[in-house]
Amino acid sequence: MLKLHYNLEKISMGLVAAIIVAASIGGIVEIAPLFTIDETVELPDDLRPYTPLELAGREIYIREGCYACHSQMVRSLADELDRYGPYSLASESAYDHPMLWGSKRTGPDLARLGGKYSDDWHVAHLIDPRSVVPASIMPSYPWLTRPLDTDLLSDALATLARLGVPYDEDMIAAAEADALAQSRPDSDAVDGFLERYGERPEARVFDGDPSRLTEMDALVAYLQSLGTLTDAPYRLLAEGSQ
Template sequence: MKHESIEINSGLLIVLTLAVISIGGLVEIVPLFHIKDTVEDVGGVRPYTPLELRGRDIYVSEGCYACHSQMIRPFRDEMLRYGHYSLAAESQYDHPFQWGSKRTGPDLARVGGKYSNEWQTQHLADPQSLVPESIMPGYSWLLDTKLDYSQIEDRMIALKRTGVPYSQSQEEYDANVEKFGKAVADELHVSNAKQSLEAQAAAEDWDGKPDQITEMDALVAYLQMLGTMVDFSKYEDGHFNQFR
């Protein structure tokens, strides 16, 4: 009878429901603050370069995450199709991460290097020309839209405040040199952002238009990086300690 009295009293039911949800949430969240490391230290994972970062911005702004996840689940069928299951460490510099729970198109966690730059550009501009059954819309305007990277330093500084190790001081730069190597540390230094972006765009013909830096350049650079940072050949029986 007491259970029935709670169910017919909407105000009391709401209060008790909120209380149960709050307790459950605290039980799940509070322990995380007492765990020294919630993300494994996996070698090879680095923050995005300025060009990749702008590409990711475009990926998010165009809503690509609505149809493509970046999360390979630890199931045999998933790994046979897409590759090694996703690690939390691979998304540690993502704000927000792109794991997702719905796929209209394939998962993109390991798409980097799977296709050529030319294929990626053509697929983004006119998906049906390569995959006739695709329902993906075309993004041909990215080829004609000049990439705006005038605020790239501000974007990196904003991410730095969330914990992404972009460097501004000599001390931070030196720490990145020790952790990622000099070449990567140079790309992660905020004062080098525009120069680094232009150099990476010029180093490879991402969109087939070497005379200008377009939004297609940035998006293809981002896609070609996905899933390429970690050397999974170092795994033995799936243990993370092979990276230590």
């Protein structure tokens, strides 16, 4: 076997062909199951899509490279379950394009972050991380106080709808208004937002300043949504402990 490998190394094109064959086999093994994913992943009945404001926050999260230091996938290991909560399910990310599971943990996993801290804590943490976590090495994001650009939200929802995310025509048409309404719970438009998205996504002033809609509103809304789109992981964990 070693002699065969040695002889193969002397034939450059043969070595290239062998590498291609080996890589192709590995690729097929990884890709083939994706063609049957609709049959193997059952969506929870209570899974909801991101609201326009949360979706805008997700785009900011990607833009700022947060995924490079934070994963969003709790593995089924005892220490992770103790620290983060129920392990992640593939169905939770069914509406994520792209998915942000990741594996890099310079900072903690965020899959169950929603509701763990207050909005004020998130705002302070993003503007000056060391004001709330003295040992933090996370960079500051003071520019998130600038106004949120909502011009492309309708187009974003329309694109995701073509990929299977359940946004209807009313949601797409009202995307900009709903982003503003979610951060303005006292406005007249909030009734329309709640009618389209239900009571589960909360409407409130995420950045503490009701006078304008900011990128901070969007990012905090997204962070507070993590792990709250469905209760399926918690139900599964409860069933397993019985």
